[in-house]
Amino acid sequence: MLSKLAIDTLCVSVTLALSKNSYLACMKVPTNLLKDAVNHYLSDLKPIYGEEESRQLLYVLTSFYFGYDRFRLAMEPDFRLSESEMLKLHFGVKELLRFKPVQYITGETTFLGRVFNVNNSALIPRPETEELVLRAISLCKQDPAFKKVLDAGTGSGNIAISLKMELPDLDVYACDISKEVLDLAVKNAEKLQAQVHFFQCDLAKDLSLLALDDYDLIISNPPYVTESEKAGMFPNVLNYEPHQALFAPVHDPIYYYRHLIKLANHSLRSKGYLVMEVNENYGNQVVDLLINCHYTQVEIAKDIHEKQRMIIARKN
Numbered sequence: 609m610l611s612k613l614a615i616d617t618l619c620v621s622v623t624l625a626l627s628k629n630s631y632l633a634c635m636k637v638p639t640n641l642l643k644d645a646v647n648h649y650l651s652d653l654k655p656i657y658g659e660e661e662s663r664q665l666l667y668v669l670t671s672f673y674f675g676y677d678r679f680r681l682a683m684e685p686d687f688r689l690s691e692s693e694m695l696k697l698h699f700g701v702k703e704l705l706r707f708k709p710v711q712y713i714t715g716e717t718t719f720l721g722r723v724f725n726v727n728n729s730a731l732i733p734r735p736e737t738e739e740l741v742l743r744a745i746s747l748c749k750q751d752p753a754f755k756k757v758l759d760a761g762t763g764s765g766n767i768a769i770s771l772k773m774e775l776p777d778l779d780v781y782a783c784d785i786s787k788e789v790l791d792l793a794v795k796n797a798e799k800l801q802a803q804v805h806f807f808q809c810d811l812a813k814d815l816s817l818l819a820l821d822d823y824d825l826i827i828s829n830p831p832y833v834t835e836s837e838k839a840g841m842f843p844n845v846l847n848y849e850p851h852q853a854l855f856a857p858v859h860d861p862i863y864y865y866r867h868l869i870k871l872a873n874h875s876l877r878s879k880g881y882l883v884m885e886v887n888e889n890y891g892n893q894v895v896d897l898l899i900n901c902h903y904t905q906v907e908i909a910k911d912i913h914e915k916q917r918m919i920i921a922r923k924n
Contacts, residue, residue: 640694642676642687649701656705665710669700672714707843719766722773724796729788730763731853736911737829737885740918741770743909744827744883747920748775753824755779758875760811760828760868763853765793765804767827772802781823783809786852812867818875825881826872830864831856832887861887865894869901876923888915895919 637648646666653662663678671677673696676687689697703713711717711732716725719733720741726732748754748771759768759782768782782804784790790806797804809818833854838846845854857863865884872882882903886894891908898906903921911917 637694640689640691641685642670642674642689643681643685645689645694645697646670646681649697652701653704656707665704666701668710668714669697669704672716673697673700707847709844709848712848720770720774722770722800724764724766724769725792725799726764727792728848729786729850730792731829731849733764733766736913736917737767739909739911740827740829740883740885741767743918743920744771744825744881745774747825747881747883748778751824756823757781757825757827758783758818758823760826760871761785761830761853761864762793762806763789763829765796765806767829768793768804768806769797769800769802771827772797772804773800779805781805781807783807783811785810789853811864811871815871815874818871820874821877823876823880825883826868826876827883828864828868829885830868832861832864832885832890834858834861834887834889856887861890862893862897865890865897869897869903872923873901878923880923882919882921882923884919885917886919888917891916891919 637645649666650659650662653665657665667678670681674687674689674693676684681687700713704710709732711726712728715727716723717732718724720738724733744757748757755777756779757771759771759780762768762782762784765782768780771778772780782793783806784793785808787808790808793804794806797806831852831854833841834856835858860866865886868882868884872880876882882898884894886908895906895908898919898921902924904924905920905922907920908916909918909920
């Protein structure tokens with residue numbers, strides 16, 4: 609029987625061998641110059657992502673790992689990587705080749721100019737949602753009486769925290785069905801020093817947890833992707849981002865909008881606003897629901913891609 613010392617020695621030898629093999633795989637890079645590594649891995653990524661997106665992804669990794677974006681690298685083309693740095697970049701690229709979103713590799717993303725932590729418990733914030741938040745900020749600025757806002761289904765907290773950072777006098781509340789997601793949102797609020805009131809709530813069942821006629825604005829980016837749209841989705845979304853936050857129920861594509869309107873009927877004050885991100889194929893159905901519930905000034909707004917992506921409605 610091997611002694612404990614012999615077993616420990618064997619384990620170290622195996623670990624070193626695995627590390628060496630991984631490093632040898634990196635040795636296909638002609639030199640340890642960062643620019644050469646970028647060009648080498650560009651050829652691996654291009655068949656999947658195309659040239660420009662591949663470059664962007666590589667520069668996200670090099671900036672995150674080494675502090676070198678494309679501009680700094682252009683100014684300092686002779687920057688060399690150590691063996692451990694070569695390995696770090698190698699494994700980052702391997703994750704990209706498995707379609708893992710670069711935001712989940714680095715654990716962060718930028719939303720309205722601020723860096724948020726992300727993980728696969730919550731959706732990665734999108735630029736389209738930035739437009740939604742800017743709309744909400746504009747509405748709040750138009751009426752000084754707006755004091756209290758609810759972000760329904762907060763995810764990483766990017767909407768609620770951004771509202772609080774842009775409008776410090778707002779009293780911002782945010783809820784989600786998932787405790788794991790709320791833990792992420794709380795960490796983001798602490799990192800960015802934003803005072804947001806987070807609480808766990810299932811909007812389909814727990815309206816009793818919310819005060820009556822209490823919010824000036826309710827904002828939400830609910831799950832709205834339909835099952836029929838799965839076939840056209842990229843693996844980096846379908847295989848990594850949480851389905852609970854992506855997909856509407858098969859039997860009812862506007863299920864969550866029904867509950868958001870019910871929430872607004874219960875907890876939005878008269879003349880308050882309901883602001884929602886929406887599936888472009890079902891916006892008109894949501895508008896019809898709002899009109900039937902006597903909401904006024906109902907508007908569908910287009911996003912940067914000219915898709916009907918936002919609905920803004922005022923409660924009668």
